[in-house]
Amino acid sequence: MFVLGLQGSPRIKGNTSILLSSFLAEAERLGAHTQNLDVARMNISPCQECGTCEKKGFCPIDDDMQQVYPLLRQADIIVMATPIFFYGPTAQMKALIDRSQALWSLRYVFRLMDPGRKWRQGFLLSVGATKGKNLFEGTTLMAKYFFDAVGASFDGALTYKQIEGSGDIKKHPTALNEVKEKAKALVTPFLNRTKILFVCTENACRSQMASAFAQYHGGDKIEVDSAGSAPANEVNQLMEKAMKEKGIDMAYRKPKSIEEAAPFGKPDLIVSMGCKDVCPQFPGVPNEEWNVPDPSGKSIEFMRKIRDDIEERVDTRIGKI
Structure with missing residues (x-):
């Protein structure tokens, strides 16, 4: 925290x-x-x-x-x-x-x-x-x-x-x-919250949405962060638009590397957003692979579909904690 x-x-x-x-x-x-x-x-x-x-x-x-x-x-x-x-x-x-x-x-x-x-x-x-x-x-x-x-x-x-x-x-x-x-x-x-790190390659879209939904739905019992193995310069603007449609504010979020997330403590769980071969693994930390397609460069309709899929997955995961 x-x-x-x-x-x-x-x-x-x-x-x-x-x-x-x-x-x-x-x-x-x-x-x-x-x-x-x-x-x-x-x-x-x-x-x-x-x-x-x-x-x-x-x-x-x-x-x-x-x-x-x-x-x-x-x-x-x-x-x-x-x-x-x-x-x-x-x-x-x-x-x-x-x-x-x-x-x-x-x-x-x-x-x-x-x-x-x-x-x-x-x-x-x-x-x-x-x-x-x-x-x-x-x-x-x-x-x-x-x-x-x-x-x-x-x-x-x-x-x-x-x-x-x-x-x-x-x-x-x-x-x-x-x-x-x-x-x-x-x-x-x-201090007793479960720490979850959502990871995708660029930390610009999928992992950002997942971390925001996890904060919104379970922030009282989950400490959330997100990172990428090759972070982009900025978050995906179409993703921001799709999240605004859900009333979620994504302002001032910036992609960051795994190293930049490290000072916030070792996670209890890592969720990889469909990039298992690219995103690094943490010894001793369980990893879930969600295999979510990357919506970057796709239509707003596809972005909405991925957004809703991620929210449903996050909600289900929170229910298991």
């Missing part, structure tokens, strides 16, 4: 960073794959309110946010960490939040379902220098709607007042232990 940290403080190794690092370290200790994005040092421009995301379903600004979108979709848990600046998050974090309108549009304008939305969790870590009664209210509300936009359920927050000097959070009597306990509480339920 994958935990994504969003570190919004411009202060290097400050209190926010310490809290988030503690959370991610505990998640890794438990067996999660983690990634910590230093948002304050990323090139993320503010939203220009151009309206492209609501008209076409994507953000046209070419900056580091284009790297963030896929990670938000891959994550099982997203942890937003920010100090309070004028009763809100930092400007750097706010830019990332605003640019998430592109994901909001896919759900609420185009009415597409992100397969990971059913189980993905979001959590807030925050510190503030003052002891104001409403110090965290604005940021907490913003976090709630940010997580909704990116397809995560808001699981609450750990917030700490009167923390200002660099490293002061280490002097707090309970903060670091509370963060570790929260990490354990959030991560542990994900």
Whole structure:
């Protein structure tokens, strides 16, 4: 499982960073794959309110946010960490939040379902220098709607007042232990899921559909990934169209190699999509061969037929777990 940290403080190794690092370290200790994005040092421009995301379903600004979108979709848990600046998050974090309108549009304008939305969790870590009664209210509300936009359920927050000097959070009597306990509480339920890796040659069509359907129908008990022995540069556009007809959002999915899938852990089962002689085998891991014809380069009608066949196979396989 994958935990994504969003570190919004411009202060290097400050209190926010310490809290988030503690959370991610505990998640890794438990067996999660983690990634910590230093948002304050990323090139993320503010939203220009151009309206492209609501008209076409994507953000046209070419900056580091284009790297963030896929990670938000891959994550099982997203942890937003920010100090309070004028009763809100930092400007750097706010830019990332605003640019998430592109994901909001896919759900609420185009009415597409992100397969990971059913189980993905979001959590807030925050510190503030003052002891104001409403110090965290604005940021907490913003976090709630940010997580909704990116397809995560808001699981609450750990917030700490009167923390200002660099490293002061280490002097707090309970903060670091509370963060570790929260990490354990959030991560542990994900660890018992069966890991399935769907494999085809290019990871552009069949295995992408299979992984999306598996996430959608069984993400609470299945951890899903897909990969290819010779990954293509991008997913099949006709496949995306066919999946949109089912209401499934395939945005920000990219073909990847077997090696790129490896950090997410050894699978319990490999499902090869009709490429047994090409796709590599994993010693000690059972392999199912589905022998699904490759619809690439074929008609939309054939793509729909393969799509429906894969969904039926996935649904049947989930029923056996």
